[in-house]
Amino acid sequence: MIAVISADLLSSSSYSKELLEQAIRALNREFRELEKLTHPASEFEIYRGDSFQGLIYAPQEALHFALRIKTAINRLHLNDSESNKAFKREADLKMAIGIGSYDFKRDSILESNGQAFQLSGRTLDEMKKYNRKLRLKTPSDNINEEFDASFLLFDTLSDKWSTASAEVIYYLLKGFKETEIAAELGISQSAVNQRKKAAGWDAIDVLLARYKKVINEHFSNGK
Template sequence: MIAVLTGDVINSANYPPESWLVDLKSLLESLGSNPEDWEIYRGDEFQVRLNASEALQTAIRIKAQLKRRKGMDVRIGIGLGEESYRAAKVSESNGPAYQASGGVFDRLRDEKLHLQLSSGNAAADTGMNLMLKLASDFMDDWSPVSAEAILKVLQSPGVSQEQMACELGIQQSAVSQRLSRARLDLLEELLSYYTKQYLKSIR
């Protein structure tokens, strides 16, 4: 089973592409090869193929990366399933995971949501998507500084608040406040549930 992320950047027109596109490409390059594993097309849309266990954390990393800029955000539809055809370009590959990703992504705008998933297991998906909808209440409200703090935690698991404070040039207490406001505690519980319960339920 693989995961496919289909997404688009919200309010990208408010920023020059060079201010955010380089960072997004750098993040995607850490996940695989272009264009076999990821592509950016039509300016601000993208698709990524990756291991199912990494899908939700990667989606949230992308969100945190972009939300470091005020007013910017992302919509991402995650599809989980099999891959029946792998092409030289991820946008030309096919299978249930790709179809699920495109289907859920197409619904996001109409439902005014930023992050949902689909695996074909209706019961498991309903519960997981409710959690994502509730989590979006705080993730969509991340300030640029909170998003930056979350990004550092996700990129460097185990990093201490003291290390983060040194890198950001702020006090450790300020790092603690930013992570608390960003609800890191709930985010970690969500990611744990995704990998330990949800994925097992759909395999």
């Protein structure tokens, strides 16, 4: 079993050239880092300039990867001179995670196919009719129902993030400690802690742990 992430930049036609360039650079940077975290290496490809697809051989890591990518985009802004302040988010993603078999392998993942690709792609298409930004589709209806509710709550939480909130969550997802984030951003540890709480990190951490446990039990190690 593998995981496939299919995603679109939201309302990318309204992005300035500078913001779109920032988004593409951020995506490519995250892809290069994430590809090294699994064995075999994960694969990501951008297409149409505002969409991407990722193949992850460790499906239990797919949500963590998706949130890394989301926060890398959510933290973007064009106010470089005041980069440590909170701004309204200017960029976001719509993402669908599909978990299933990998039936047709090609050199490019955009030419590959299988259950995971179909579940991910079809779910992303369905999401365009609704105000949803993150969904999961697997062969298990029970798992789909559980995480449909959880991801809806996550959407509600993350829609309230500022760029500063997303940036702190981004570094937490990378494994940084509060003191390390403070040093990276040039702010106090107490400011990091405040942003962490405001962004709902404790709930996100629980969601990540639950996802990993469930997917490990049902779909890892060839199941």
